[in-house]
Amino acid sequence: MVNRMQFYIDGAWVDPTVAKATYAINPATAEELYELALGSKADVDKAVKAARHAFASFSQTTAKQRISLLASIIEIYKDRAKEIGDAISDELGAPLAMAEQMQANSAIGHFTSTLEVLKNYSFEERIGSTVVVREPIGVVGMITPWNWPISQIACKVAPALAAGCTMILKPSEFAPTCALIFAEILHQAGVPKGVFNLINGLGPEVGAAMSEHPDIDMMSFTGSTRAGIDVARRAALTVKRVSQELGGKSPYIVLDDADLEKAVSACIETIFLNSGQSCDAPSRLIVPNAKMEEVTKIAKNLARKYRVGHPRAAGIDMGPVVNRGQWEKIQALIQKGIDEGATLIAGGLGLPNGTDKGFYVRPTIFADVKNEMTIAREEIFGPVLAIIGANDENEAIQIANDTPYGLAGYVFSGSMERARKIGRMLRAGNIYLQGASLDRAAPFGGYKQSGNGREWGRFGFEDYLEVKSVAGSVAH
DSSP states (O other): OOOTTSEEETTEEEOOSSOOEEEEEETTTTEEEEEEEOOOHHHHHHHHHHHHHHHHHHTTSOHHHHHHHHHHHHHHHHHHHHHHHHHHHHHHOOOHHHIIIIIIHHHHHHHHHHHHHHHHOOSEEEETTEEEEEEEOOEEEEEOOSSSHHHHHHHHHHHHHHHTOEEEEEOOTTSOHHHHHHHHHHHHHTOOTTTEEEOOOOIIIIIHHHHHOTTOOEEEEESOHHHHHHHHHHHHTTTOEEEEEOOOOOEEEEOTTSOHHHHHHHHHHHHHGGGGOOTTOOOEEEEEGGGHHHHHHHHHHHHHTOOBOOTTSTTOSBOOOSOHHHHHHHHHHHHHHHHTTOEEEEOOSSOOTTOSSSOOOOOEEEEEEOTTSHHHHSOOOSSEEEEEEESSHHHHHHHHHOSSEESEEEEEOSOHHHHHHHHHTSOSSEEEETTOOOOTTSOBOOEETTEESOBSHHHHHHTTEEEEEEETOSOO
8 A cells, every 4th residue: 555645755655745635536427536645846855865865875886787677567566567557547547458558568678678789788888098987967856747757757767866866756737656565565666765755736836836846857857838938947957957848730641642541440449548648649640632532531439439438348449538627628619619619520529428527528520620720730639639621742741841840740541651751851850650659769859849968768868967088098
């Protein structure tokens, strides 16, 4: 039984400095689940002090020692993966099978990928008579979101540990239990005290205190672009490194030679996954104008097959969205789509049939959307798809790139060569061709207002390293 009323600081579970709490809500029922302690600046100060002290020794550990540590974490995690999946299903509303198989298991993937990087990584290279050394950056502040909670924790903590950094994690208050279980796993695996610290809390209090703290060397943030900007502004006062994975409004281009059934099916499966609550969700389906009617018919039929219901009910495809605020935001944007003249072909306002409580959203699709409409510009973060017409592939590319975001882009064509050509022209950090998935060792991150820095694999690992040049240490 995890302790939700304490924080993990300096290798021990401790009480908050100031007694303050909130209630986590079950999105499937809108009922209270349990009480959760919230931290303050004083708790951040304690955690940073512990992390700074631990850095002196942990930064000097060998790669071999850290390899052993990561391997131990992976093995212990496997024994508790189901428990983590259960917690994510309860707090996020993800269907249980998806929470266990995709959400919980993603952490094992990130740790395994990082372990392979560490086994083969060279921390030194010679350039002339200079030795270039890569060293851990220091104390890292981490702020993670609720939509893929353990995945985002793992893809930050794994490379930070591998690099020799120490850290303070603030998980989302909407899905905190997986982080508390994860802290227990790290403790059992023998992570030295002070290396990993966890404080639950709110962004404007704990997150702001971390971003501004002079003894934190780097902030790694995943969340909304609005919150990411606030983190960067606060971090600028101490010139700390900031790595951000932010919002998206990703295009899904279907070319005129594509198998429409396959292409539209793959798009809808991806946008409705996790109730549309993924930063790289393909929320804009861009299709040839000449194919709009056919695409609309396919999309409408596919949406009708989606079963929405309680995350633990058998045979459901989609659970609720995470909380009331998110539900109300999505409803308002659906109404905006209707008001601005888009054609509603599936879903719409209100709760789906068969639900009378909880934060369920009807799988919603709009056709005849113009790229200047609100539903084509704003990140909805829900199961809402906008179908946009283009006269040709050049216009499709122009529409795809006409966004302040640049996290992902999807292309579906009858020709892989043509799909590759279009993919190269999209201004986004992650391009998915023909329905493919990204390798766990490949870099993940965005262009423009979708963030900076990269996560996953070697690229994510190197974000936690500083580069030092040591001149004269090699004889001529």
